Amino acid sequence: xxxxxxxxxxxxxxxxxxxxxxxxxxxxxxxxxxxxxxxxxxxxxxxxxxxxxxxxxxxxxxxxxxxxxxxxxxxxxxxxxxxxxxxxxxxxxxxxxxxxxxxxxxx
Amino acid sequence: xxxxxxxxxxxxxxxxxxxxxxxxxxxxxxxxxxxxxxxxxxxxxxxxxxxxxxxxxxxxxxxxxxxxxxxxxxxxxxxxxxxxxxxxxxxxxxxxxxxxxxxxxxxxxxxxxxxxxxxxxxxx
Numbered sequence: 001x002x003x004x005x006x007x008x009x010x011x012x013x014x015x016x017x018x019x020x021x022x023x024x025x026x027x028x029x030x031x032x033x034x035x036x037x038x039x040x041x042x043x044x045x046x047x048x049x050x051x052x053x054x055x056x057x058x059x060x061x062x063x064x065x066x067x068x069x070x071x072x073x074x075x076x077x078x079x080x081x082x083x084x085x086x087x088x089x090x091x092x093x094x095x096x097x098x099x100x101x102x103x104x105x106x107x
Numbered sequence: 108x109x110x111x112x113x114x115x116x117x118x119x120x121x122x123x124x125x126x127x128x129x130x131x132x133x134x135x136x137x138x139x140x141x142x143x144x145x146x147x148x149x150x151x152x153x154x155x156x157x158x159x160x161x162x163x164x165x166x167x168x169x170x171x172x173x174x175x176x177x178x179x180x181x182x183x184x185x186x187x188x189x190x191x192x193x194x195x196x197x198x199x200x201x202x203x204x205x206x207x208x209x210x211x212x213x214x215x216x217x218x219x220x221x222x223x224x225x226x227x228x229x230x231x
Contacts, residue, residue: 001169034217036152043202043221044144044152050215087152094166094212096142098152 002026002090006099012107017078021102023071023088031067032092038101039084047086048073080106109133109220111203116225123193123229129186129203129222137161137181140206142218143188145199155201158186160209171197193229200224 003026013019023033031051036044046055048064051071061076075082083106088099115127129141143155156167158177165177174192179185186203204218 030214032214036218038152043223044204044218045221046217046219049217055219089152089218091216092214094157095168096154096157096218098154101151 001095002029002093002097004088004090004097004099006086006088006102008102009100010103010105012105013078014107015078015080018074018076019078019104021073021086021088021104023066023073023099025069025071025090025092028068029090029092032090033064033066033071034089034091035064035073036087036089037082037084038087039081044087049091075104078104109205111205111220111222113201113203113222113225116201116227118228118230119193120231121194121229124189124191125193125227127188127190127201127203127225127227129188131184131186131205134205136179136184138209140209140211140216141177141179141186142204142206142211143177143186144202144204144218144221145197146202146224147196147199150199153199155188157206157211159211160206164211166211190227193227195229198227198229200226 005024033051035048038044085103110132142157176189178187202224204221207216
């Protein structure tokens with residue numbers, strides 16, 4: 001199975017800050033990497049697919065980059081609604097594995 | 108608008124069985140593969156398994172293989188997860204999630220949308 005490792009596991013930041021979350025795959029997954037946002041008590045929501053493609057309706061302050069084994073999710077200009085947990089997921093092969101999550105908290 | 112609504116969660120004793128359902132609306136259900144993903148309390152997301160749009164292909168996580176069965180009834184727009192031999196570590200919120208297309212093993216697919224989840228608690 002492909003292991004997905006996110007860093008950091010938690011992150012404190014302020015409204016307006018720029019933050020970056022990293023996701024590493026245990027082997028190359030090309031660009032088959034998705035990002036999800038999960039707010040407390042809610043279902044995950046797809047933000048980005050294919051490492052860089054922003055879903056319709058997702059604010060442009062979210063961006064994704066990377067390929068192969070290393071990927072990043074960047075949020076530029078944090079808004080109060082962005083404080084949530086973020087997960088990466090590889091869609092290169094089955095089983096579809098997720099990173100352990102990065103909890104973004106208000107400083 | 109695509110909507111997924113899970114049901115069937117509850118309290119079950121270790122070793123017991125439970126069937127979860129996921130009712131879909133707003134899509135031609137048979138055109139899409141479906142997934143089950145679970146989240147233990149305070150933990151991350153774990154893919155449980157998937158089924159293709161036709162129902163001919165299923166895949167499972169090793170942690171549930173041989174104990175859980177995924178099926179679907181396309182005439183009822185409903186996805187099922189039958190869980191048997193339940194263990195305390197199966198306690199979680201179970202989400203259903205729609206695949207990008209009818210295939211569940213195609214590289215590059217994603218899960219969207221997700222249902223609101225249903226809580227399964229395994230305890231004596």
